[in-house]
Amino acid sequence: MAQPIVEVRNLRKTYGDKVAVDDVSFAVQPGEIFGILGPNGAGKTTSVETLAGLRHADGGTVRVLGIDPQRHPEQVREHLGVQLQEAALHDKITVGEALRLFAGFYSRPADPDELLALLDLTEHADKQFGRLSGGQKQRLSIALALVGNPRVAILDELTTGLDPQARRSTWDLVERVRATGVTILLVTHFMDEAERLCDRLVVIDAGRVVAEGSPAALIDRLDDDRTVVVRFGTDDAARAREALDRLAADHPDVSRVEELDGGRGEIAVSGTPRVLFALVPALAEADLVPDDVRTVTRTLEDVFLAVTGRTYAPQEEAESALVAEGARS
Numbered sequence: 064m065a066q067p068i069v070e071v072r073n074l075r076k077t078y079g080d081k082v083a084v085d086d087v088s089f090a091v092q093p094g095e096i097f098g099i100l101g102p103n104g105a106g107k108t109t110s111v112e113t114l115a116g117l118r119h120a121d122g123g124t125v126r127v128l129g130i131d132p133q134r135h136p137e138q139v140r141e142h143l144g145v146q147l148q149e150a151a152l153h154d155k156i157t158v159g160e161a162l163r164l165f166a167g168f169y170s171r172p173a174d175p176d177e178l179l180a181l182l183d184l185t186e187h188a189d190k191q192f193g194r195l196s197g198g199q200k201q202r203l204s205i206a207l208a209l210v211g212n213p214r215v216a217i218l219d220e221l222t223t224g225l226d227p228q229a230r231r232s233t234w235d236l237v238e239r240v241r242a243t244g245v246t247i248l249l250v251t252h253f254m255d256e257a258e259r260l261c262d263r264l265v266v267i268d269a270g271r272v273v274a275e276g277s278p279a280a281l282i283d284r285l286d287d288d289r290t291v292v293v294r295f296g297t298d299d300a301a302r303a304r305e306a307l308d309r310l311a312a313d314h315p316d317v318s319r320v321e322e323l324d325g326g327r328g329e330i331a332v333s334g335t336p337r338v339l340f341a342l343v344p345a346l347a348e349a350d351l352v353p354d355d356v357r358t359v360t361r362t363l364e365d366v367f368l369a370v371t372g373r374t375y376a377p378q379e380e381a382e383s384a385l386v387a388e389g390a391r392s
């Protein structure tokens with residue numbers, strides 16, 4: 064492997080008694096889209112802020128192109144573009160003015176017009192920040208992260224609050240940016256975003272790395288459990304349930320049968336990768352014709368469950384904090 068462009072080793076960071084990052088290590092290769100994935104409060108932002116020289120670590124080492132951001136933050140800033148959560152600009156500044164202003168902070172800035180074109184902002188160059196849509200604001204914040212012509216760009220929670228279409232077009236843009244040669248460190252609590260975009264990723268939970276690899280490799284490493292969901296009309300539902308329960312009791316390839324919530328009469332049948340071979344003859348023998356059959360695709364959420372024992376709830380800390388606040392007020 065090439066020399067990593069970003070390297071984090073045994074990073075630790077506390078705020079008073081609070082351990083925000085306990086022990087995080089990862090290495091990013093040039094040209095990758097590398098993900099840092101985890102629920103709110105896992106320590107993702109603290110990790111990348113340390114990389115950007117914005118916070119001091121209590122332990123471990125961080126390097127960007129071999130440079131220590133704690134000792135030489137100004138050198139690191141020449142190579143690292145940062146788009147942090149909720150970039151705030153004055154409402155009256157236009158897109159073009161903001162880019163030219165930020166370009167002035169760097170010794171070898173990118174061409175603002177090229178950036179406008181790359182991020183589909185050319186026609187909005189004269190629009191004021193306060194009048195941009197959520198998606199346009201995000202695209203501007205990515206442009207601002209790239210204005211210094213960085214080798215590495217950190218993008219933090221860049222699709223939070225966007226509608227599905229804006230999210231998808233932002234994902235396309237991230238790939239377009241990578242194609243220009245920029246290495247991307249993508250911080251996200253969205254599993255689907257990480258799965259879609261990242262070449263490799265670390266899953267962080269409670270300040271520690273709990274899984275690392277490409278999305279496909281992480282999913283492949285899961286136990287060989289497969290699930291097929293069958294749906295029956297009301298006439299057949301009870302008989303189907305009985306037949307499938309019998310199958311689970313008798314057949315070595317079928318381990319579980321459960322009705323899914325939602326009142327649609329869906330029954331999930333789980334077992335080994337050969338579960339389908341057991342299911343189809345059993346239904347045929349009882350002459351039970353399902354209205355629908357689908358297989359359940361395994362995702363990074365299953366990986367999270369396997370490594371932490373918890374269902375992935377990205378907003379768990381934020382929501383419980385809100386509940387606590389509500390209880391206080």
Ligand SMILES: Nc1ncnc2c1ncn2[C@@H]1O[C@H](COP(=O)(O)OP(=O)(O)OP(=O)(O)O)[C@@H](O)[C@H]1O
Binds near residue numbers: 082083104110252
């Ligand atoms: N300045 C601070 N002072 C005290 N605690 C902090 C501070 N910044 C973050 N924390 C706490 O450290 C932990 C990690 O926060 P961090 O922002 O790094 O997590 P995150 O994974 O990026 O989550 P989010 O997506 O919500 O920002 C959280 O419990 C958070 O409440």
